[in-house]
Amino acid sequence: MTDTTPSPLIPPEPPPIRNAEFKAALLLALMVALLLGAVLYLMYARGAFEATQTLLLQADDSEGVVVGMDVTFAGFPVGRVRRIELAEDGKARIVVDVPRKDAHWLRTTSIFTLERGLVGGARLRAYSGIPTDPPLADGAVRALLVGDAGAEIPRLLAAAKELLQNLSSLTAENSALEASLRNVKGMTDKINGPAGAMGLLAGDDKQAQQLVERANKLLVTVDALALKADSLIGNADRRVFGKDGVMTDAQATVVQLNALLADARASLKKMDAVLVEAQAVGANARVATADLGSLRAEVESSLRRVEQLVNEINRKWPFKRDTEIKLP
Template structure:
């Protein structure tokens, strides 16, 4: 005989199992719907196509970020007929206003880490980006830039070695600068550096001193007391006096001639007077000649001057 169980049978077991299955299925479906909603499956989106040389590092579901915030998601990756990669991105319409016709898209791949697709907008006054727009994505591949950086660094080191060599132009210039600095610190300072040596500077200073002494002596000889200028001034005063005498004598001649023309009978007497006046005029002219010769003798700047008298 089988032993009898004291546990009473559960009523409506099948019904309760069905209810439990339905509840679990509902929870799973609700969770999936929530996840899909959270992922923006049911949002209204617009399509954006980015064209790149290759799609290495790009995965479906990757975010398109703007200022660090996701505004789009990669839905599909295609190979275009021209061999380029087409990255199809869905952008929710509520975030589409961040993208403008002047926006720039970049795909950055670091040495360590994931690939990032970023959008940059500088002018928000530009028109919004139309739906199904096709834009070229700019690559920022760090690993691809390493060979260029190494080549640039090598060129820089070669140039630096050339610049710092023993026979380089920079080394020669530094040597010349050191020589010029040594000259500037010499006895004659800047003058010695400009003329090349202290000996040349000393010769120039000696020449200048001699020229200054000569000028001082010439100034004393010409403009000093009892100098040439004083003698010339005294001689000019005497010349003015002699010329005054000559002018008075000529006036007498004019008067005598007028008298001779008016009185014909006294012509012989006028002739005698003219002889006397002529003698006076000759004496005045001789005085003028002597004064001119004296001026030519004392005045050092007009030795060859010739004074022609009537």
Template sequence: MRNASDLPPEAAEASASGVERRARWLLVLLAGLLVASAAYLLYARGVFEPTQTLVLVADDAEGVSVGMDLTFSGFPIGRVRRIELGGDGYARILVDVARRDAHWLRESSVFTMERGLVGGTRLRAYTGVLEGPLLPDGAQRQVLRGDALADLPRMVNAARELLEQLKAMTDPDAPLNASLREVRQLLQKANGRDGVLGVLMGNEADRTRVTAALDDVRRLLQRLQGVADRADALVQRTDQRVFGAQGLADDVQASAREARDLLVGLRATLQRVDGVLAEVHGIAVNTRSATQDLDALRVEVEATLRRVDGMILDIQRRWPFSRDAEVKLP
């Protein structure tokens, strides 16, 4: 192989100019690749996409940084462009929202800034009614804060108070321990000879009386059970006598049929009596004149009966051998 020093001067200059030309083209290619990559990154970041501005007002912008995403249902729809302090002392967070995603934001949308125990601050948007009017460009909305760290001191204080109360409850002289000791004593008495009844009554005499009362109640229940059994048997016999074969119900039905037959016969008899009464009515009209003569005859008969009665009394007074002072007329 021949070295460059062995070449003539014209050939060496031509070779050097070719290498320089290739180096320039390589640098241009690298610069083009860098520019294309930067342009693609800017396009991917949405720099060339049309946006609208949303101003979020918060009393504290701690944790918010430029480039932070504004999410809706977990999807980024906007990006924080600038954070500034307003004249009223509130932080103003300028968010660029892509036009293609702006339809998710409505006049009724709610914006929150959440800060958890783990992780950074998050900006979120919530829209309850998607049929409402669209959020205009440059709209200003108040941000609702949800800071879990703000409740941490209160939670620590509550936990400290709870631990102090538990310590006071577990103290040997605490009322809870005294109550537990009394409960243990009651359980020991309940497991003893007298049992739970002795614990409830407190003394042997009351326990004996309660036991006797329970025995009486048991015997009474047994007697009531016997009475119930006899009543059940009586009901069964009554049912058999009343509703069984040739029972009282059959006799009552037969009597009812006989009574119905008698009533039918009585009805026919009454109809015949009605005819007889009609005839008697005609006879009574004819005999009305004769009753006047019968009145005089009745007076004479009554006088005769009085005389006979007086004579019977006289005979009874004069009858010497009669055991009963009376005379029975035939």
């Protein structure tokens, strides 16, 4: 028998692509151009073609600082870390590129800090307190102030450990605080005892009782003295301010003295009139002199009476006054 199975159809070969090598080269060149464009765009976006100035920051160490980290001012990036190197003096040197358009925010008095928090990465920050200061020069070297919160943890732990040790020593069984509390408790017990605070001062109940008895006797004596003082004050009040006291006599004497002074004043006025008359009338000088002698005798009599009253007042009551009367 003959095989009647049909043979499979073989597809025809596709026609050759015209200029295949040229198209492949063109595609490869386009890919290279796209790749170069992307690289150039990324470099432009990263500021590779922007005019910058260099800022050198020195710190004891550069822990937490990476290349490409931004330097911020008021929350906005004004620079980028380009390189980190070790200086000749053993300090870390951080090279920062600052764009020219943002360089006016940095002044000669600006402060640069590196902040390392417990959570998150480190941050480079710039602070310009006086914006009118001269701008920061290109290639300026500034110190970087480092604030590390994690570095304070060992110190805090050591301080807490020392505090706990001191607290344990204070609250120990034979500590000074425990002895002081025992003494305070003993003092409180003595104060609450029968002798009270006197027992605390005396230190013994018997001596405290004796002190209490002496204090009571002293109080009795003080009361007696107070009564005597009250009686003395009452007697003095009656003698001085009573009906027949010294003040009453003194007031009467003062009234008499005022009357005598009025008489003396009237006599002096008469003498002044006589003197005027004696000066006006020269012919009657002998008569005026006789009248003047009688008036003078009358004035001297009044003055003697005033002096007697003043002596009597000084005898009854020690008034310290200047009793001298000056004639005109």
